[in-house]
Amino acid sequence: MAEKSIPRQFLEATALKPGEAAPVSKTEGWAERPVPADGTAIPLPEPGLLPDRNVNFLEVIELRSTVRQYMGTALSLEDLSYLLWCTQGVKMTFPNGDSRRNVPSAGGRHAFETYLYIQRVQGLAPGLYRFLPIEHALLPEAAGEPQEEVFLAGFKAANMVKNSAVTFVWVAVSGRMTEKFGPRGYRYLFLDAGHVCENLYLAAQTINVGVCAVGAFFDEALNAALNLDGEHEFAVYGATAGKI
Numbered sequence: 001m002a003e004k005s006i007p008r009q010f011l012e013a014t015a016l017k018p019g020e021a022a023p024v025s026k027t028e029g030w031a032e033r034p035v036p037a038d039g040t041a042i043p044l045p046e047p048g049l050l051p052d053r054n055v056n057f058l059e060v061i062e063l064r065s066t067v068r069q070y071m072g073t074a075l076s077l078e079d080l081s082y083l084l085w086c087t088q089g090v091k092m093t094f095p096n097g098d099s100r101r102n103v104p105s106a107g108g109r110h111a112f113e114t115y116l117y118i119q120r121v122q123g124l125a126p127g128l129y130r131f132l133p134i135e136h137a138l139l140p141e142a143a144g145e146p147q148e149e150v151f152l153a154g155f156k157a158a159n160m161v162k163n164s165a166v167t168f169v170w171v172a173v174s175g176r177m178t179e180k181f182g183p184r185g186y187r188y189l190f191l192d193a194g195h196v197c198e199n200l201y202l203a204a205q206t207i208n209v210g211v212c213a214v215g216a217f218f219d220e221a222l223n224a225a226l227n228l229d230g231e232h233e234f235a236v237y238g239a240t241a242g243k244i
Helices: 006-013 057-063 077-088 145-152 158-163 174-205 219-225
Strands: 090-093 099-101 112-118 127-132 137-143 166-173 209-214 233-243
Touching (some): 077 112, 077 174, 112 174, 127 145, 145 158, 145 219, 158 209, 158 233, 166 174, 174 209, 174 233, 219 233
Antiparallel strands (some): 090 099, 112 127, 112 166, 127 137, 166 233
16 A cells, blocks of 8 residues: 555644543643743834824735845844734733734744744834733843854755844744643644734735745754754744845
């Protein structure tokens, strides 16, 4: 018998079967990570205090495009706060750890950590950061030139990443999704990533920021750069952004 193709194996392993009960098992590490109490988190401008924007939605949809070349102009901290709020902003939290955000997610799991490689954002030192959605803050992960080399090595289009003001990487914490949906949850992770990135495109369009979604990355290299194990936590999707 011929060996099943990789797509067939994945589809069968994650297929939803009639009458199948949802798993109840807990997976270690699925919950939101605790925030360090050492004051290293950097508060972002409050979403409610950001300037109002009058948007012609049809125009935003029509003009949305992929942009691969950016000006050397830095994003403001308000720009970054706005983009993070539109892509993973938290509107409501629940005692069980679920939340309601500005993007849809299967079962309200929101299984992503947002990592940012910042190069040109006013008020922030270049380096790697992680977004804290509940607190709407940034947590520095690493800084300096050596980190740049390691991070860029994870991308096929390294020059585009190097020329961006900020590169987003959405990292799946698989247990947050599979704890509720079992193997089927792996499908939802990739679907959810599309929701998040499209919000980034649309939000960026309203503040004259260009975006290019990035799926061409070297999994092992990027996971290693972000200190991920590649199984329970792994990079799913990315995007470069910069002023145009």
